[in-house]
Amino acid sequence: MTRTDPEPRIPDPIELDAAEEARLRAAAGLVPARPESGGEYAGFDQVGIPDRPPQTDREREVYSLDEGEMLINMGPQHPSTHGVMRLVVKVRGEIIVDIDPVLGYLHRGIEKLCENATYTTVLTYVDPMDYLSTMHNEHAPAIAFEKLYGIKAPPRAEYIRALVVELNRVFSHGLMMGFLALDMGGLTPILYSFINRDEIVDMLSAISGQRMLFNFFRVGGVNWDTNDEFLSRLGTWRSRVLKNIEMNEDMITGNEIFRSRTIGMGTLTGDQAISLGVTGPNLRASGVPFDVRKAKPYSIYDELEFDVITHEGGDSYSRYLQRIAEIKQSIHLIDQIIDKMPHGPVQAQVPGIIRPRPGRAYGAVESPRGLYSVYAISDGGPTPYRFRMRDPSFISLQALPKLMPGRLVADTMAVMASLDPVMGGVDK
């Protein structure tokens, strides 16, 4: 005896396309799967990212969902180690369609605080911006303030500045290697990077007194001269560093998983990079030989011999190789600096509270992340009138929404780690 099916059954929705599914659901008297669009909230996902109407064109573009798309929040707290950044990722399945970075979770108002601080205090306020390259953070304002005040730092101070700046570059690039591997799940290279960093940071603490936010630069020079402990640690480190870097490199560079996750991933052409404002190793890995130390030499870089390294390719692997090459270049520079360092005072005679002439000055340095520059306006008083920092990580982050569409979600962090942003600098 046959029985007809008592209830109308809808076939498994995976087999249907949207129109048919909607028709069948309506015929069965079920509520529509997706609420009718229209009004102010047109296109917004009803789950609530974000919970107010879109304000701009781009926001509307990102937050309106087609069929099969979904918004995922890679929230301010996530296992990647760059800091607090939020990425709203629009995915279709596992493939990224669009990314909207939401910044500002670490915005501390440093520019405004600097307008109320004396020039020497400003050099301490800028430390925690890009906290992995503190010496560069202080170098750019020191250049700008020395231009405004009209003095030059003595030659020994300039050499010491270049020395600590290159040391900072070495450990920052070393950390990038570790973070890149960590974001892909490799837990060992980060340990090697931190061993290297701790050695360098102990050395720098012998000269500046602080392990991380070195308050070392002054307007007119540096604070302390080199001492025995610093030089002895420097010698010990120098004898070991190339081997350490190579140990770390061997673990990562030939690794099959690493290569398949970075080669061809996140490719930036040179023109795209320039248009996006990307600078530093990211730009040089795309083939453009722009290095502030060569293009606009500051400090003593015109007396040192080095070439601008570039790589063709512009993908994550090239950016990684670029940074390793720059570590070796920095070690070569450190050797030259130690060779050539003159004797002399390390700080020019400046009063405690300096009052530079009214004017404008621009100081730019090459930080491990790119072009870091300071635009300072002085009105003749003890505090700057306007203190503006241009941070390279902030601008390089704009590359992320252009690089990621078409890739998988898991590659987001890998590509971001290869761009090496530091949230302190991004959010100021």
Next chain:
Amino acid sequence: MRNLWTDEDTVEFSIPGDRNVEVLGTLRDDPDLAFFMLADAAAVDYGVDAHFEVVYHLFSWKHPGWLRVRARVDRSEPRIRSITDMWEGAMFHEREMYDMMGIVFEGNRDLRRIYMSPDYRSFPLRKDFVLPDDAADSPAAGVNPLERPETWDLSHFREAVAVTFPPSDLRGDAPGEGVEGGDFADSESRPR
């Protein structure tokens, strides 16, 4: 404040705000000038009764020194055209200028706040936004009794100090007395 000294490795000139796109376009496209890279775009507030300025720094291989282009923007009606068509990387610069100063960039497809929350109602880097003198008055604060000295209970202060600086036969009653030269053996390093 407009015609001040400027650093010697930068060439600087001012333009009115409505010509920024054509000037920057010429600087970039002209083959002799070739300022292909936008290094920085900043906003300056020259005072409550003065104007704003949007300052662009450009770089070219063919010219030594940076180029600074200062575009003057009216304070009562702070609008200027956006340069995101020429350099995509100006997007975040302009968003930050809007967030901090309130300058509206026409033609920018994504002009929303980048650092502060989207419902923040003020523009922090303007000169009429004054940082509070007392931190507890800042909008980010509440009342923390430890930061209010008037709430400290000092009745046991002397006992607490005596624990740290115990009276001994070598010393007088207060710290600093007793041993010759004070608390510090080297009298030159005694705090004065």
Next chain:
Amino acid sequence: MAVDRPTTTDAHGNGNPIVIPDQAANDELLREFGMEEHPQGGFHGLLEVIPTKADYILDLIRANSLWPLLSGLSCCAIEMMSTATSVNDIDRFGMFPFRASPRQADVLIVAGTLTTKMAGPLVRLWEQMPEPKWCVAMGTCTTSGGRFKRSYSVVQGVDRVMPVDVYVPGCPPRPEGLIYGMMKLHELVKQRRGEWRTYVDRGPQRTRWEGDVR
């Protein structure tokens, strides 16, 4: 509730009274929303109950395997990572796994500056952590606002938004300093002196209107 709360004048000497908040007003507000403090929740006071041997061992177990939450916000996070890696190893104290999910973490080490935009997500992380939980404020930015004392967007100390057990000063604190702070936390854990408060959610309370019979 007309309770005589201590008042003082504000720092400018204008004479405007500032009410120093205590927990009573907060509790009142929370009760309106249906959240009441659990009478046995949390470990309040010093050894409220006489510990048995099992409690003692349990506290030892908790202390020696405190799993931190990966909540590094800024520069102190790098020093926290340096504490966690080979040279200054807190793995020897049991704190190797920095959990990414708050549901699996014991300690929230707030490392880095807390801004007003991030305060919401951080409090949400704290609330998601299951009890017993402890909070360590690492660095001066979380202790009191630190070098960003007058900033318009920095919360002046994490204790304005969540209860803190151990304050580790420094900018950033040396890894040895953070380890010292964790040792202090071990003492706290073994003495059951946590600062967290447990709330019971009784659901939305019905507003009382005039003329209500029920």
